Amino acid sequence: MVVREEDFRTFREDWAPEDSLDILESAKIMGSYFTMGDIIVMKDMDARAKSIWKNYLEGFFDKDHQIDERTAITIIRYSLTISTLTHEIVHSVQFPEGFKEFEEKFKEKNITDKDIKNIVRFRALAECGASYITNKILKERYTDIMPIGIDPDTEEVEYDPAEKRIKFFGHMLNKYGENAYYVFFNTKPDNMSNESFNNLKKDMFSEFNSQVLADIGIIKEDEEEAFDQLAD
Numbered sequence: 001m002v003v004r005e006e007d008f009r010t011f012r013e014d015w016a017p018e019d020s021l022d023i024l025e026s027a028k029i030m031g032s033y034f035t036m037g038d039i040i041v042m043k044d045m046d047a048r049a050k051s052i053w054k055n056y057l058e059g060f061f062d063k064d065h066q067i068d069e070r071t072a073i074t075i076i077r078y079s080l081t082i083s084t085l086t087h088e089i090v091h092s093v094q095f096p097e098g099f100k101e102f103e104e105k106f107k108e109k110n111i112t113d114k115d116i117k118n119i120v121r122f123r124a125l126a127e128c129g130a131s132y133i134t135n136k137i138l139k140e141r142y143t144d145i146m147p148i149g150i151d152p153d154t155e156e157v158e159y160d161p162a163e164k165r166i167k168f169f170g171h172m173l174n175k176y177g178e179n180a181y182y183v184f185f186n187t188k189p190d191n192m193s194n195e196s197f198n199n200l201k202k203d204m205f206s207e208f209n210s211q212v213l214a215d216i217g218i219i220k221e222d223e224e225e226a227f228d229q230l231a232d
């Protein structure tokens with residue numbers, strides 16, 4: 001589903017009001033997957049592509065030689081649409097970790113520090129893995145794509161917005177092999193006991209300390225201390 005920039009927030013407020021983590025807070029988010037209804041909602045990339053061109057890129061191109069405005073906007077729009085859709089489709093096939101339980105506990109005001117830590121860490125793994133897989137698919141299948149995004153803090157254009165997340169999942173793959181994918185998709189391999197799978201999850205989650213989380217943009221730098229103070 002494609003909505004106008006200003007309708008994105010309204011939709012989310014109506015559709016997922018219990019979204020206590022404010023995952024979609026950032027005005028720079030391009031789209032989102034909602035488990036309820038199993039839908040992907042994307043902002044209108046046409047307006048966004050025009051704004052990226054006007055505000056950030058037009059000045060960088062030598063208009064005599066390089067690219068005309070219409071072609072440029074088309075490439076930007078295509079890049080944003082394909083990369084956002086691919087990323088969100090990858091999320092849509094993950095089994096969410098503990099969100100139902102978290103919602104219940106939230107309603108009962110019964111959330112522990114550990115629950116918060118786990119949910120932040122699962123989200124970190126989800127973003128790193130989805131960015132890694134998306135990057136792989138785009139590199140292999142859509143070579144015309146410009147990896148482009150807006151830095152939520154500086155509001156500047158980033159040419160490789162998910163680079164740190166992609167690298168971090170690469171590190172997980174080196175260390176945990178294909179088990180990294182099993183934990184990412186939250187699907188236990190048949191030949192593994194529940195206990196081993198839970199331990200594996202724990203080990204992988206613990207890779208996301210507050211410094212890593214801030215570095216890959218899951219928490220803000222001034223939230224590091226608060227994260228560390230949550231009990232394990």
Ligand SMILES: [Zn+2]
Binds near residue numbers: 127
């Ligand atoms: Zn994502």
